[in-house]
Amino acid sequence: MFQSSYKIQSIIQLNPTTYSLVLDCAELANESWCGRFVNIRCGEKTLRRPISISEIDKANGTITLVFEVRGEGTEWLAARHAGDELDVLGPLGNGFFPDADKRAVFIGGGIGCPPMLGAAQEYGAKAEAILGFRSAKQMILLDKFKDCCQSVAVTTNDGSFGVKGFVTDVLKDKLSENSDCVVYACGPMPMLKGVADMCAQYGVQCYVSLEQRMGCGIGACLVCACKTQEADGTHMRHVCKNGPVFDAKEVDFDG
Numbered sequence: 001m002f003q004s005s006y007k008i009q010s011i012i013q014l015n016p017t018t019y020s021l022v023l024d025c026a027e028l029a030n031e032s033w034c035g036r037f038v039n040i041r042c043g044e045k046t047l048r049r050p051i052s053i054s055e056i057d058k059a060n061g062t063i064t065l066v067f068e069v070r071g072e073g074t075e076w077l078a079a080r081h082a083g084d085e086l087d088v089l090g091p092l093g094n095g096f097f098p099d100a101d102k103r104a105v106f107i108g109g110g111i112g113c114p115p116m117l118g119a120a121q122e123y124g125a126k127a128e129a130i131l132g133f134r135s136a137k138q139m140i141l142l143d144k145f146k147d148c149c150q151s152v153a154v155t156t157n158d159g160s161f162g163v164k165g166f167v168t169d170v171l172k173d174k175l176s177e178n179s180d181c182v183v184y185a186c187g188p189m190p191m192l193k194g195v196a197d198m199c200a201q202y203g204v205q206c207y208v209s210l211e212q213r214m215g216c217g218i219g220a221c222l223v224c225a226c227k228t229q230e231a232d233g234t235h236m237r238h239v240c241k242n243g244p245v246f247d248a249k250e251v252d253f254d255g
Helices: 026-030 072-078 110-123 142-148 167-177 189-202
Strands: 002-015 018-024 037-040 049-057 062-068 085-092 104-109 128-133 151-156 182-186 205-209 225-230 233-238 245-247
Touching (some): 026 062, 026 085, 049 072, 049 110, 110 128, 142 151, 151 167, 167 189, 182 189
Antiparallel strands (some): 002 018, 018 062, 037 049, 037 085, 049 062, 225 233
8 A cells, every 4th residue: 555646647528527537656556456446635625535446557557547526525636637646545445356267247337337447357358348327428438348348238227328227137138148157346336236136136146346435445434334244243344444345245235
């Protein structure tokens, strides 16, 4: 884990509320893997903001962060420019470890899609992706997923692109045809619960990356606590330290 100032190589807007930022940070990139995150100081008056690592380029010493403007901190971050420096703490958390020996389906919902891109890229060309958005206006990273996956299905709530409905509608069709796979997912909690329930129904291994508000990002506070059900009973885990990636069977989605 490092805390240092790193320079922004580029920052571009992907849709009306979402930005992609490339950070020059060789030491941080070298210690990163898909599913981990960084904590960025956004101005002087706000807490650090946790942002998932979307892509990792160890050869060039960069990571790509994709974030959505949701408040004062991310609004400040979106106003930065190439050449500006950011105070970054990371890499943090436990990420995904894609099993290249099994058929894999990567599922992203909205701003949960960016960490799935890095996971799919690490997995290889046989990756399959299901991406869910509210509408076509919110779509991001579709071309990048197409570059690294053998198939990409898109769902939108309003039917403005792809399949009208939810990622679980497409997942059900896939698992009905062939349930010999492992599923990796990131997105809103209701989506993750639906994915986890469907995978349990078909006996499919599933790993989920949880989205939670965070304070410190290193497990010192209790802001991101979540309830898990494990062999020895119920536990409260920190999403930032013990996660954000968990075995879906362990997560108490109703707790």
